[in-house]
Amino acid sequence: MNDLLVAEGVSKSFGDFTALNNFSLSIPQQSIFGLLGPNGAGKTTFIRIINQITMPDTGRVILDGEPLQPHHIEYIGYLPEERGLYKSMKVGEQVLYLAQLKGLSKQEAKKRLQYWFDRLEIGDWWNKKIQELSKGMAQKIQFIVTVLHRPKLLIFDEPFSGFDPVNANLIKDEILQLREDGATILFSTHRMESVEELCDSMALIHKSNKILDGKVSQLKQQFKTNEYQVAIKTNQEDYFLQEVKQKFDVLPPNFHSIHDDLRLNVKISEKHQSNELLSFLMNHGEVNHFVEVIPSVNDIFIKTIKDHA
Amino acid sequence: MRNLKLIIRREYLARVRNKTFVVMTFLSPIIMVGMIALIAYLSSLNNDEKRIVGIHDQANLFADEFTDDDEVTYLNFSELPLEQAIDSVDKKEYYGLLFIPENSDRTYLANHIEFFSKDAPSNSYISGIEQKIANKLTNRNLVENGVDLTKLADSKTKVALQIETFSGEQTSKMATYIKMFFGGAAGYLLMMFIIIYGNMVMRSVIEEKTNRIIEIIISSVKPMHLMLGKILGTSFAGITQFLIWIFLGGILLVGVSAFLGLEVQPPEVSQQAMEQASNGEIQKIITDIVSLPLLKLIICFLFYFIGGYFLYSSIYAAIGAAVDSETDTQQFMFPIIIPLMLGIYVGFFSVIENPHGIVSTIFSFIPLTSPVVMLMRIPFGVPLWEILLSMLTLVISIFLVTLIAAKIYRVGILMYGKKPTYKEMYKWLKY
Numbered sequence: 001m002n003d004l005l006v007a008e009g010v011s012k013s014f015g016d017f018t019a020l021n022n023f024s025l026s027i028p029q030q031s032i033f034g035l036l037g038p039n040g041a042g043k044t045t046f047i048r049i050i051n052q053i054t055m056p057d058t059g060r061v062i063l064d065g066e067p068l069q070p071h072h073i074e075y076i077g078y079l080p081e082e083r084g085l086y087k088s089m090k091v092g093e094q095v096l097y098l099a100q101l102k103g104l105s106k107q108e109a110k111k112r113l114q115y116w117f118d119r120l121e122i123g124d125w126w127n128k129k130i131q132e133l134s135k136g137m138a139q140k141i142q143f144i145v146t147v148l149h150r151p152k153l154l155i156f157d158e159p160f161s162g163f164d165p166v167n168a169n170l171i172k173d174e175i176l177q178l179r180e181d182g183a184t185i186l187f188s189t190h191r192m193e194s195v196e197e198l199c200d201s202m203a204l205i206h207k208s209n210k211i212l213d214g215k216v217s218q219l220k221q222q223f224k225t226n227e228y229q230v231a232i233k234t235n236q237e238d239y240f241l242q243e244v245k246q247k248f249d250v251l252p253p254n255f256h257s258i259h260d261d262l263r264l265n266v267k268i269s270e271k272h273q274s275n276e277l278l279s280f281l282m283n284h285g286e287v288n289h290f291v292e293v294i295p296s297v298n299d300i301f302i303k304t305i306k307d308h309a
Numbered sequence: 310m311r312n313l314k315l316i317i318r319r320e321y322l323a324r325v326r327n328k329t330f331v332v333m334t335f336l337s338p339i340i341m342v343g344m345i346a347l348i349a350y351l352s353s354l355n356n357d358e359k360r361i362v363g364i365h366d367q368a369n370l371f372a373d374e375f376t377d378d379d380e381v382t383y384l385n386f387s388e389l390p391l392e393q394a395i396d397s398v399d400k401k402e403y404y405g406l407l408f409i410p411e412n413s414d415r416t417y418l419a420n421h422i423e424f425f426s427k428d429a430p431s432n433s434y435i436s437g438i439e440q441k442i443a444n445k446l447t448n449r450n451l452v453e454n455g456v457d458l459t460k461l462a463d464s465k466t467k468v469a470l471q472i473e474t475f476s477g478e479q480t481s482k483m484a485t486y487i488k489m490f491f492g493g494a495a496g497y498l499l500m501m502f503i504i505i506y507g508n509m510v511m512r513s514v515i516e517e518k519t520n521r522i523i524e525i526i527i528s529s530v531k532p533m534h535l536m537l538g539k540i541l542g543t544s545f546a547g548i549t550q551f552l553i554w555i556f557l558g559g560i561l562l563v564g565v566s567a568f569l570g571l572e573v574q575p576p577e578v579s580q581q582a583m584e585q586a587s588n589g590e591i592q593k594i595i596t597d598i599v600s601l602p603l604l605k606l607i608i609c610f611l612f613y614f615i616g617g618y619f620l621y622s623s624i625y626a627a628i629g630a631a632v633d634s635e636t637d638t639q640q641f642m643f644p645i646i647i648p649l650m651l652g653i654y655v656g657f658f659s660v661i662e663n664p665h666g667i668v669s670t671i672f673s674f675i676p677l678t679s680p681v682v683m684l685m686r687i688p689f690g691v692p693l694w695e696i697l698l699s700m701l702t703l704v705i706s707i708f709l710v711t712l713i714a715a716k717i718y719r720v721g722i723l724m725y726g727k728k729p730t731y732k733e734m735y736k737w738l739k740y
Contacts, residue, residue, distance in 0.1 A: 015736050051528040053723070070531075078528040082725070084521030089323065100315050101529040145525065 004184040010059035019045040021208040034195040035188040037205035074103040077151035081158045085130045092126035102149040116144045157188045192298040227293040231261040234285030312530045320542025338558040346565045363398040363406040374441045492685035496656045506547035507625040514629030523722045532719040540622045616703045617680025627714035630721030631729040652681030664689035676706035
């Protein structure tokens with residue numbers, strides 16, 4: 001079995017409102033999977049179905065080869081977007097309680113907590129109450145609670161909200177390490193740059209339907225526009241511009257250069273090779289900058305949503 | 310099961326360690342006993358005030374009746390004319406002046422004795438005077454008609470009707486009071502318990518919602534387990550608190566009453582008990598208590614107590630799940646408080662008057678009122694089939710209500726920012 005989590009034709013509606021419509025998805029083992037979508041698209045509903053908080057109307061979810069069952073909660077770690085802790089409970093007690101609810105024994109939970117508290121350098125918080133901690137500190141505790149029982153599947157819903165850049169980076173490294181250690185991670189977010197950095201695959205949900213999914217690299221390939229950023233030093237600018245506009249599509253530049261060059265974006269048609277453009281440019285002057293424009297996840301997101309509007 | 314235990318433990322500890330809970334646990338008995346002591350003290354103060362009353366009785370008709378005692382001192386103003394007597398009583402700020410006209414016609418006297426005072430005199434004092442005068446006049450009449458007063462006193466008979474049920478069980482008026490006391494106390498206790506700890510369940514649900522920890526928990530345990538754990542954990546905390554209250558309250562009450570030298574008597578029932586006891590019937594009270602079907606009482610008490618508490622606290626839990634903050638709960642309190650109050654009122658007015666009347670019987674079958682009303686009826690002896698039927702309806706409705714409540718709970722805990730209405734909650738049932 002190559003995929004840790006497979007959803008097959010999952011639908012869920014609340015009254016008249018359809019939250020998920022015939023939704024299918026496969027998440028490969030030991031990968032980071034980004035679940036993207038505008039607000040209200042159905043991401044949280046899908047995540048809640050995996051966590052068996054909500055039951056799907058139709059369809060099924062398969063975890064590690066087995067249809068989802070109540071005991072699977074031990075294999076899942078979930079950090080919800082709406083997260084909090086008991087304010088008046090002590091940190092240590094609270095984490096122990098939550099770990100035990102996930103099926104760990106008290107001793108085992110204590111041992112692992114020691115490790116994590118040392119690792120995130122929060123050992124002296126054990127007897128503090130949550131209300132004495134800052135939001136970022138509480139987020140660290142929640143992160144520990146999510147990963148403590150070493151789940152096969154980790155679900156992070158907006159994991160970086162509330163963290164300062166230093167701690168966000170710390171958590172990002174931890175997430176990457178967890179993947180190295182064998183965990184599969186489902187990652188729901190609005191922050192495109194973190195998807196860019198972390199995710200191997202992604203899916204896009206829009207208005208209850210999946211409208212896109214696949215490996216991030218493949219999607220980028222699929223969405224590339226054959227556009228190149230060009231900076232060139234030439235003596236006959238007017239003549240060059242005339243020539244280049246004749247052969248290719250020229251767009252306004254979207255980059256900066258440290259040279260005092262002529263900057264432009266050039267789009268070549270499907271039948272041309274990039275080399276043709278390059279040799280054409282070299283004939284007209286000194287090429288200082290030549291880069292293919294690779295669509296960012298953000299571009300893909302916006303373009304796809306627009307196409308489906 | 311393991312998770313349920315963990316939840317119960319956490320809920321229990323969270324309640325018991327709560328500062329307000331601790332303070333209330335130890336403060337409430339002190340406040341209660343303090344209040345009882347204060348009231349007892351104040352009323353004793355009131356009684357200590359000695360009244361001075363002038364008496365204007367020229368014919369000296371009632372010299373024997375109006376003599377000084379602990380509460381009243383009588384001063385004789387018969388020498389003065391009436392107006393002067395009134396004036397001087399008024400000036401000296403005495404309590405009042407009793408004027409007895411110089412007339413030996415008893416029918417005239419009965420309606421022409423007057424009491425003058427600055428303010429309206431206390432009813433009990435006036436009744437006392439009236440009683441004394443009436444006794445004197447009646448006795449005079451009797452003597453005049455040739456009745457020997459000593460013989461009359463001798464021939465007075467006190468009757469105690471022996472009451473027996475058809476099946477031969479001995480009972481008495483005293484026993485009825487005892488039954489009323491047991492039933493009333495049980496019903497009242499249940500109502501208090503439901504209101505205090507049902508509310509606590511509700512607040513704890515709201516707390517989890519506003520803390521936003523709910524989704525983390527719900528991804529590990531079933532909502533049903535969480536709800537049950539909350540209800541059970543809170544009820545254990547409640548039982549702990551109740552036991553401490555009873556224990557502390559008992560000690561304090563004994564201590565304070567010894568200290569103040571007061572006899573603290575709960576009204577009515579124990580006064581009756583005193584009266585009966587003074588007739589050497591303490592023995593009888595004990596046999597009455599023992600002859601109550603104690604085992605049946607205890608079993609039924611536990612059953613209705615647990616059942617009633619479960620029924621109501623799952624409604625409380627559902628309400629807590631449906632709202633975002635405690636201020637939104639007001640509109641939903643109504644359907645909880647009304648049946649509880651109804652139960653208590655039916656209990657105190659209808660059951661005590663006629664334990665097996667149609668009203669009491671009907672209300673002891675309706676699930677929301679049956680725990681309170683049936684608890685009050687049971688000491689009077691309810692046929693087994695009625696108890697079983699009432700228990701059955703209660704169990705069925707607990708089952709249904711818990712199911713519905715769990716459904717509302719399951720959906721509600723994850724809903725934020727929606728104004729909860731009955732219509733909305735009805736929709737949740739279908740999710």
